[in-house]
Each structure stands twice: as C-alpha cells, then as structure tokens.
Amino acid sequence: MEILIKASQFILSLSLLIVLHELGHFIPAKLFKTRVEKFYLFFDYKFSIFKKKIGDTVYGIGWIPLGGYVKISGMIDESMDTEQMKLPPQPWEFRSKPAWQRLIIMLGGVFVNFILGIFIYIMLMWSYGEEYLPNENVKDGVWVQDSLAMNLGIQTGDKILTVDGQKIKKFYGLSLEFINGNNFQVERNGEVIDKEIPTDFISQLMERGKEAGPVLLPRIPFVIASVSEDSPNLNSDLKTKDIVVAINGNAIKYLDEAEAEFNKVKNQDVKISVKRGNEIIEIPVKITEDGKLGVALGQLNHKDLEKLGYYDLADIKYSFSEAIPAGWNKSWKTLTDYVKQLKKIFNPSTGAYKGLGGFISIGSIFPNEWSAESFWNITAFLSIMLGFMNLLPIPALDGGHVVFTLWEMITGKKPGDKFLEYAQVIGFMLLIALLLFANGNDVFRLFQ
Incomplete structure (x- = not known):
C-alpha cells in the first residue's frame, strides 16, 4: 500500500510537470502561428493509450512514462521526422519563423518550470510558513554518534558555525550543506577551528546505507x-x-x-x-x-524539548506579500544547491555519481502517507530541477536548441539540417546512456 501511495504521488507530480512544461512550448508556438502536430504526455512509440485530434493537433497519452513532448512542424526533435525536413519550408513551420520567435518557443517549457517552482514555494510559504530548529539555537553544540561525523573531526559539544564561509540557518540543513561544501568552521571550548570536508564525503555518506540517521544531531536529554x-x-x-x-x-x-x-x-x-x-x-x-x-531510551519531539527549555524553534508565518520574497529565496537556494550537487556528480573523485538515481530514487522521496505540503514541496523541487536540466546545452534538450538558435542570432548563420539531425541523435544517445546509468544505480541499490 505504501508503494502504491508513493507511486501515485510520483506519477501525479510527473504528469503535472510534463504537461505544464510542454504547454510552455505549445502556447508560444500557437501565438506565433506555428503548427503543433502532437501534444503528448509520455512517449507513444508504436501506439498510444489515448489520442484525439482537435484542429491540427493530436492530443494523447503514450505508454512509455519517460517524459512527454510536443511535435512542432518543421523542427528536428525527438520524432526525428527527417522526411518533413526534405520538403520546402512552409509558413506555419518552426524553421520558417524568425530566430527570436524560435528562441521563445524553445525557452517556454523551461520558463514554465521555473515559474511553477517559484509559485508553489510562494504558496507553501503563505499557507504553511516555516518551522525549523535554528542552528544558532543549538547553544551547547551537536551530539556526535555517527562515525562519519567523527571522521570529519567533529566532537560532541562542537558548534557548527559556517560551511564555505556561509552561516548555517537551519540545523537540519547541515547534511545538505556538507554535501555541497568544501570546508567548515566549528567552535570548540571558545576556540574557532577550520576543517576540510573530504572530497569523497558523498561517497562515505552513501556507504552508510538508507537506514542510517542524520550525520549530526542536537544533544538530547x-x-x-x-x-x-x-x-x-x-x-x-x-x-x-x-x-x-x-x-x-x-x-x-x-x-x-x-x-x-x-x-x-x-x-x-x-x-x-x-x-x-x-x-x-x-x-x-x-x-x-x-x-x-x-x-531503554525514550525520545521527545521538538515541541516537548522546546517546552523543557532545551531548544527554541522558529515558527514563521508569512503574509502573502511576505511569502513572495520568501518563496523566491527558497527557489534560488534550491536551484543553487542542485547546481552544486551536479558539479560534484561530474567530479569522479567525489563518488557522487554513485548516488545518481532514476525513477525509483525520485519516487522514493515522496512520503508513505499523503501530505499536501510534502507533495507540493517535492513537486516544486522537481519543477526547478527539470527546468535546469532542460537548460543544459545537450542537443536533445531545450538547451541544445537554444544554443543553436543563439549561434544563428549572433553569427547570422543557421546550422544545417543534417548537422542538427546528427546533433539530435548524439544528444539523444547521451540522454539514454544517462537514463540507463541512473536507473541501473537504482536497481543495483535494490539488490544491495
């Protein structure tokens, strides 16, 4: 039952993000009078679960849940419809439109992803506010039980001051800060000590297994x-x-x-x-x-610890006008944290590539029980992640098309159709390889 709840949330979130992303391409294409032949949720190789033609566009649901697409006339995309490209350009085709219009059409999906993520975070801030344990309120330092924390040179009673020179706002955000960081400062018996985060910290973190708790905990009674x-x-x-x-x-x-x-x-x-x-x-x-x-030892929740005078929690409520900058700041931090993690993945010495996950990993981050707050938090994160990934300059992604269009706008020379076809094939092969690697990691971890 828990798997079903997780899977349902994952499919709902993914479907919402795909439809809105493709709508981001669809709307400007229609505004610029560009024909859209297909609008699909999931891929429809050989057959579709559902399809219906309205006007010039076939709307449908495919059977391969790896994404979705809009097929725009006169554009080299996932469909690899090279026969169409051999015919003379038509006024309604993508290739006949000015470069600035093509650029807007290609950036539409990414734009929607970023706007959606920011909007969801704003609404979450307005609806729920924020409740967290401020790092500065852990006045007597951390409790070290985990061997990884010991390997970092942290001792019980140390106060974590900064990571990469930045003050830590939320205590339970420390693990993520260590994942993204390179060095940190602790205060021990009134002395400030600088320490390095090992290059393979992420690899060590993964070796602890899924059941391991946080690297650092607040001291408890x-x-x-x-x-x-x-x-x-x-x-x-x-x-x-x-x-x-x-x-x-x-x-x-x-x-x-x-x-x-x-x-x-x-x-x-x-x-x-x-x-x-x-x-x-x-x-x-x-x-x-x-x-x-x-x-046997018992545990107290944070509210009880607060009542006993151990820790003061931050419980911030936002008006709608206050939620706008708060939601923007959370969106920006989500994006910058993701970019830092991506850099670590491309550095083999970090071992972060071992943690790269596919659909199982993404689905597993949804909770076992329905929670509107959790669902929308994860959906906002995935929307920003999807927006950034699509901006990468890989030919099969929006970012690849954007690079070629910008090259045309700057040089006045449009890349040839054959070049675009080959680039699309290479980009698609890179994405398939990445997809296989990420989902292979998931399967390997399941067997472990």
Whole structure:
C-alpha cells in the first residue's frame, strides 16, 4: 500500500510537470502561428493509450512514462521526422519563423518550470510558513554518534558555525550543506577551528546505507522509555518519560553526559535525580558492571524539548506579500544547491555519481502517507530541477536548441539540417546512456 501511495504521488507530480512544461512550448508556438502536430504526455512509440485530434493537433497519452513532448512542424526533435525536413519550408513551420520567435518557443517549457517552482514555494510559504530548529539555537553544540561525523573531526559539544564561509540557518540543513561544501568552521571550548570536508564525503555518506540517521544531531536529554526485563532496576521507582537530571549528585543536562558519570560508579548503588512532570525525584538505583542503568531510551519531539527549555524553534508565518520574497529565496537556494550537487556528480573523485538515481530514487522521496505540503514541496523541487536540466546545452534538450538558435542570432548563420539531425541523435544517445546509468544505480541499490 505504501508503494502504491508513493507511486501515485510520483506519477501525479510527473504528469503535472510534463504537461505544464510542454504547454510552455505549445502556447508560444500557437501565438506565433506555428503548427503543433502532437501534444503528448509520455512517449507513444508504436501506439498510444489515448489520442484525439482537435484542429491540427493530436492530443494523447503514450505508454512509455519517460517524459512527454510536443511535435512542432518543421523542427528536428525527438520524432526525428527527417522526411518533413526534405520538403520546402512552409509558413506555419518552426524553421520558417524568425530566430527570436524560435528562441521563445524553445525557452517556454523551461520558463514554465521555473515559474511553477517559484509559485508553489510562494504558496507553501503563505499557507504553511516555516518551522525549523535554528542552528544558532543549538547553544551547547551537536551530539556526535555517527562515525562519519567523527571522521570529519567533529566532537560532541562542537558548534557548527559556517560551511564555505556561509552561516548555517537551519540545523537540519547541515547534511545538505556538507554535501555541497568544501570546508567548515566549528567552535570548540571558545576556540574557532577550520576543517576540510573530504572530497569523497558523498561517497562515505552513501556507504552508510538508507537506514542510517542524520550525520549530526542536537544533544538530547536522558529520557527513560522503559526498564529492561534483565535490569537490576526492574523493581525501582523509575517510570516512563522520567528525565535523568543528576547522577550521584552530579548534574547532567544531556544524554551524552551520562556515560562518563555512570563509568565513575560501575557496579555501585547510587542515587539519581529524575524530572517527572514539575517534580524532581531522587531514586536509588544499581549501576551495572559495564556502567549501564538498564533502561531503554525514550525520545521527545521538538515541541516537548522546546517546552523543557532545551531548544527554541522558529515558527514563521508569512503574509502573502511576505511569502513572495520568501518563496523566491527558497527557489534560488534550491536551484543553487542542485547546481552544486551536479558539479560534484561530474567530479569522479567525489563518488557522487554513485548516488545518481532514476525513477525509483525520485519516487522514493515522496512520503508513505499523503501530505499536501510534502507533495507540493517535492513537486516544486522537481519543477526547478527539470527546468535546469532542460537548460543544459545537450542537443536533445531545450538547451541544445537554444544554443543553436543563439549561434544563428549572433553569427547570422543557421546550422544545417543534417548537422542538427546528427546533433539530435548524439544528444539523444547521451540522454539514454544517462537514463540507463541512473536507473541501473537504482536497481543495483535494490539488490544491495
């Protein structure tokens, strides 16, 4: 059922993005009186699931869910309709239009993707606002349990100040900042220390597996979930949700401080103080030979931690006018983060290419349960990603057509039809190779 929910959201999001992207080409083509022969969601090799001709255009749904297209008369595109190109140019054909009109038609899809992503982020900011843990509010530093964080040279209690010289706004955005970054600064016991992020950080991150938690966590209190059946304290007064605040008279605030205190009193009877509601209760306990209390650890959500005075969360609500710059800023950060990650993918030493994923990876980022906020957040991200990818100067993509058109506008020389045909074939082969590699990575990870 969870897979079905994820797949449904993925197909809905992908279909919406494809239709709107192709509409971005379709509308200016019609405005410039250019004939559009086909408007398709998904590809229709050999046959279509649905098709209907209205006017000069056949509207349909293909059976290969790898994208979509509009077939514009007199244009060398995915259809590779070279027979049409052998005939004399007609007034309604793409090739007969001025270069500036062709440029607008080709940029239309990318323009829609970027505008859609920005619009969705603006509406999300207006509807939901933002709630997050500000990095500056993690005043006592981070909790280091993960070996990758240790390899970075981070210790429990360190405060992460900057990555690549930029202050960190959101604590839970740290992992992404490390993925995109090259160096960072920490404050340790009042001293500021500069550290390098290993070139293969992304590769190390992937080796941890999907089930691994965040690289860095905020420090948390020692909360008791239950007393273990084999614990020497099974019959003690310890209760669920008790928060340990002192061990043998020594105050502790965080779970990571408890280990050192327990190691001092191994195999001893001591008293610990717990916070229960608004009370502080002292309870006699037995510490095991290996320095354990014999309890299962509990967790508190961020709201509870805020009530207890551990962390102050940011909860920002935006008016519509305030949501516009907030949505724009989020769109810009999404785009720049994506570009940084793409650069790392093309650098083999980072190992980032191993994380390149196809449809399974994209589908997996949707939640197991329907959430309008999550769905539109992911759709906005995918829209901006799709817009940027289509701008790449690869002949089979919009960006390739844009490059050739700009060359014509600058030099006054139009590339020949044969050259465009060969370029289209090469570009299409590059895209197929990339598609096979990305989806091959998905299959490999499934078997792992």
